[in-house]
Amino acid sequence: MTEATDQTTSRLELVERLRTAMETKDKHAFVDQFADDGVYELPFALDGAPSRWEGIDTIRALLTADSPMSKLLDIQRVSVQAQPGVTPDVVTVEFTVEGKNASTGEAFSFLSSIGVIRVRDGKIVYYRDYPSSLRGAQVAGMLKPYAESLAARS
Template sequence: MDRRIFIRVGAGAAVAVPAVLGASRAEADITAGATAPAGPRPDTTAIDPCLDPDCVRTPLQVAQAIVQSVQSKVMPDVFAADAVYVPRFALPGAPQSVQGKDAILQYFAAAAKNPASGVLRIQELDPVYCRGKDPEIVVVELTVKGVNTGTGKPFSFNSSIGVLRVRAGRIVEWHDYSNTIGGSAAAGMLPQLIGALEAIAAH
């Protein structure tokens, strides 16, 4: 049976998901906390204490750093030199994979500047992390909540599922299953997505 740990992290609070299979007592204690009292957001070093560039993050810490970048829109330097990023649901004509740390960082820097990203003010990240038998693998299921700055309408959608392989504190492979329809709907850009799909179908 897989040994898994599920942790749900909301806005400034850690909430237990009660399915802990074969976890040690210490791990069970980590996931057993209820919602934290209201108060200021915690110091992010409590989540990712690896501020020294020579520090080696755990796979979970790497995944947490990636999740935080969704809100900051600045991708952290957590990739191996020969890392591969694979957007599994990329539309035809878009990159089906991105290879190399520099290319990946450039890819996400460009994505942060696209119109859809610009109108989505993300106010809350709700990730679930799952680890199994392979110590290099961490799976992240992410829900995002916020406000469309153009319309003022709130949004909440399942943003993506990411499967990360982390070795020596660096991502060597990331398969990203992004919710393109949910993101387009939140940004008010479904007509543009439909137009793009129709153009693809016409060819």
């Protein structure tokens, strides 16, 4: 294998580990894919809200914290489409989640996020995440409270 082929395989294996961690609800396995000096970024964060976390400990605290959405949405299947980037260390991913609303039993399927990931030595050094927060709130039956919480910030 060439070095470029090795890097592509490494990126795609990492993406599969992320997908599996999401599907099995293993937050720690998801975070374990980050390098010690990794960066996680949410570029569409509201003014005044954090948008960048640096270092594995900070990322772990963020991504393993209890989330109300995880109690409202029973994710049963995660699929991913990965597109290698122009450079061998970058991959763009689209995660689609399927499952049921935990309180109503209503089935859902939606594109939960798009991410641009930079990989070094098989670990994430930079993850720029674009989650579909509105769609998640909608399928969880929480769109109105979510909108009200946003309105309270203005």
